[in-house]
Amino acid sequence: MPAKTKRDYLNRPVEHVDITRYNVVPWVEAMQGMSYSARDLARAAGILDRMIQDKDCGIILCLAGSLINAGLKKVFVEMIRCNMVDAIVSTGANIVDQDFFEALGFRHYIAEERLKAGLDDQELLNLHIDRIYDTLIDEDELRVCDDTVREIADALEPRIYSSREFLMEMGAYLERNGCKAPESILLEAYRKQVPIFCPAFSDCSAGFGLIAHQAARGDRPKVSIDSVKDFLELTQWRVRNRESGLFMIGGGVPKNFAQDVAVATDILGQEMRMHKYAVQVTVADARDGALSGSTLKEANSWGKVDSSFEQMVYSEATIAVPLIVGYVYHRGNWKARETRHWNQVLDTVVVR
Numbered sequence: 571m572p573a574k575t576k577r578d579y580l581n582r583p584v585e586h587v588d589i590t591r592y593n594v595v596p597w598v599e600a601m602q603g604m605s606y607s608a609r610d611l612a613r614a615a616g617i618l619d620r621m622i623q624d625k626d627c628g629i630i631l632c633l634a635g636s637l638i639n640a641g642l643k644k645v646f647v648e649m650i651r652c653n654m655v656d657a658i659v660s661t662g663a664n665i666v667d668q669d670f671f672e673a674l675g676f677r678h679y680i681a682e683e684r685l686k687a688g689l690d691d692q693e694l695l696n697l698h699i700d701r702i703y704d705t706l707i708d709e710d711e712l713r714v715c716d717d718t719v720r721e722i723a724d725a726l727e728p729r730i731y732s733s734r735e736f737l738m739e740m741g742a743y744l745e746r747n748g749c750k751a752p753e754s755i756l757l758e759a760y761r762k763q764v765p766i767f768c769p770a771f772s773d774c775s776a777g778f779g780l781i782a783h784q785a786a787r788g789d790r791p792k793v794s795i796d797s798v799k800d801f802l803e804l805t806q807w808r809v810r811n812r813e814s815g816l817f818m819i820g821g822g823v824p825k826n827f828a829q830d831v832a833v834a835t836d837i838l839g840q841e842m843r844m845h846k847y848a849v850q851v852t853v854a855d856a857r858d859g860a861l862s863g864s865t866l867k868e869a870n871s872w873g874k875v876d877s878s879f880e881q882m883v884y885s886e887a888t889i890a891v892p893l894i895v896g897y898v899y900h901r902g903n904w905k906a907r908e909t910r911h912w913n914q915v916l917d918t919v920v921v922r
């Protein structure tokens with residue numbers, strides 16, 4: 571039997587689910603009358619809808635895990651388009667390795683069942699194919715993503731940037747050079763001036779591009795990323811929002827970073843402002859004492875989250891998120907919300 575080639579594996583792209591096509595409102599309403607996770611999910615959808623109707627509330631979307639390669643990209647793009655999001659905190663993997671990667675014209679691929687059964691990771695390594703559970707990526711294409719980050723850094727004024735500032739430059743790059751995917755979180759956020767923060771920015775494809783940039787610069791001035799600047803900027807964002815709400819997918823760094831700004835307002839001598847609304851979709855539970863599965867009730871003890879409108883949804887994100895966001899989309903309350911141009915605001919309030 572002839573040896574398999576890359577194309578034997580990388581031939582069926584992941585498709586992004588389109589929430590605009592399916593009106594799930596009756597379905598989610600029916601879940602309100604059920605028990606367990608169904609009722610939790612319905613309540614979470616109601617809380618997200620309430621955040622959207624609260625004119626004083628700024629909404630932070632938090633993204634951990636591998637969500638974009640899994641087909642959720644269009645859900646988040648739709649949220650940005652419809653003014654449902656005022657800031658994003660994410661792992662670098664979602665925004666750079668996955669969203670920016672697709673914007674450069676690359677795709678994620680479904681590992682076919684018949685191949686998955688006999689999937690040989692050593693063979694994948696030999697073919698330069700990376701695997702995320704049941705999804706495959708061309709490693710050579712990912713290297714182009716790393717190199718493009720380096721190209722962007724090389725062209726910038728050498729100074730210290732927040733990840734937000736650098737990610738806006740990546741959005742500007744897509745605007746100038748053309749986005750090769752039908753939609754992109756980075757590009758849509760750039761157009762809508764929605765700030766994106768990746769506090770652990772070097773822990774993804776961007777890190778490879780930036781070490782190449784810094785190594786080549788040697789002792790000369792270079793671009794570097796300051797995660798403290800990120801924290802200060804998001805805290806300034808919180809100070810300027812009377813109320814705030816969190817829609818968290820997964821846990822990890824984005825969950826804690828976004829929650830901590832409530833306490834950070836106090837550190838900066840402002841009135842301490844807990845997040846008024848919070849929804850988290852996660853598969854983690856509280857047993858290990860770690861952050862990802864810690865409940866939102868527990869976050870109340872830290873002064874991070876108010877206890878009136880919070881809901882944990884224990885579900886894998888690809889199942890729960892299209893239902894929650896689809897419900898809010900088809901309810902249509904977002905139509906009364908305006909674009910808030912937070913990037914422009916943050917550019918003026920934070921010291922360079």
Ligand SMILES: NC(=O)c1ccc[n+]([C@@H]2O[C@H](COP(=O)([O-])OP(=O)(O)OC[C@H]3O[C@@H](n4cnc5c(N)ncnc54)[C@H](O)[C@@H]3O)[C@@H](O)[C@H]2O)c1
Binds near residue numbers: 820
């Ligand atoms: N995930 C990747 O493929 C990948 C690739 C390159 C770099 N990284 C980096 O690794 C670091 C850790 O990121 P991470 O992506 O592994 O997230 P993470 O480990 O920080 O995720 C935190 C938690 O979120 C929950 N979660 C994750 N995916 C979920 C899902 N689909 N549904 C429900 N809950 C879910 C889980 O409880 C998980 O423990 C980041 O800095 C990231 O940039 C990740």
